Amino acid sequence: MTRERRTPAPHRVVSLVPSLTEAIAACAPESLVGVTDWCSHPADLAAERIGGTKNPDPARILALAPDLVVANEEENRPTDLEALRAAGLTVLVTVIRTLDEALAELERVLVTGCRLPRPAWWEEARENWHAVRPVVDAPVIVPIWRRPWMVLGRDTFAGDLLSRLGARNRFADASDRYPRVPLPDLRAAGAGLVVLPDEPYAFGPGDGPEAFPELPAALVDGRSLTWYGPSLVEAPHRLGAALLDPLPPAGRPAPGLGSP
Numbered sequence: 001m002t003r004e005r006r007t008p009a010p011h012r013v014v015s016l017v018p019s020l021t022e023a024i025a026a027c028a029p030e031s032l033v034g035v036t037d038w039c040s041h042p043a044d045l046a047a048e049r050i051g052g053t054k055n056p057d058p059a060r061i062l063a064l065a066p067d068l069v070v071a072n073e074e075e076n077r078p079t080d081l082e083a084l085r086a087a088g089l090t091v092l093v094t095v096i097r098t099l100d101e102a103l104a105e106l107e108r109v110l111v112t113g114c115r116l117p118r119p120a121w122w123e124e125a126r127e128n129w130h131a132v133r134p135v136v137d138a139p140v141i142v143p144i145w146r147r148p149w150m151v152l153g154r155d156t157f158a159g160d161l162l163s164r165l166g167a168r169n170r171f172a173d174a175s176d177r178y179p180r181v182p183l184p185d186l187r188a189a190g191a192g193l194v195v196l197p198d199e200p201y202a203f204g205p206g207d208g209p210e211a212f213p214e215l216p217a218a219l220v221d222g223r224s225l226t227w228y229g230p231s232l233v234e235a236p237h238r239l240g241a242a243l244l245d246p247l248p249p250a251g252r253p254a255p256g257l258g259s260p
């Protein structure tokens with residue numbers, strides 16, 4: 001009787017994506033030998049910093065001799081990933097534009113790539129999101145940057161999460177995923193609510209809502225909106241609460257946004 005040969009589990013992993021860093025660290029922090037300067041969760045992660053998501057240092061990554069490099073097609077540049085592959089490294093690149101893709105790719109990274117058991121938080125996140133119902137019924141705009149103004153457009157993970165909660169992105173049919181839109185056009189987009197995450201641009205009570213004096217402003221946790229990993233467990237509650245309790249426009253009571 002012949003035994004099935006199993007590929008050994010990677011024991012040295014470099015992550016070029018903050019979300020994937022957090023996901024791997026929640027399961028096997030000892031496997032992470034290199035992470036980016038933007039990998040902020042967990043705060044006490046003991047791994048070498050190898051540069052940014054857009055400008056990692058290939059020499060430092062190679063010196064770490066990783067068994068696996070995990071990346072994302074949106075956050076990392078193809079030229080950097082091709083250079084790592086050309087140097088002989090195994091690079092797993094995720095593609096995530098919806099919640100379902102996020103769950104599938106997390107399973108691919110953790111179970112297939114890192115040879116880890118599927119974590120309990122993955123199951124909890126899937127259950128929580130599959131049970132979610134719309135909490136608002138509102139057309140929205142979702143700025144992610146200012147100077148220049150940029151918003152969520154088509155085919156984005158964050159847009160998919162918001163749609164599940166009842167927020168209808170006015171730029172969901174834009175030709176770009178993150179279009180630049182002048183502020184007057186944003187104000188004239190016919191939104192009933194502006195959603196302002198605190199990353200990548202750090203929108204807050206004094207930076208963002210004043211640009212939309214006619215709209216209530218939902219200040220949302222950027223990690224809940226844009227990260228895929230353990231934060232997905234609490235994200236439905238955090239995002240839903242923010243959408244239901246926006247700052248009123250220009251000091252007036254916010255209009256009713258709840259589901260009919």
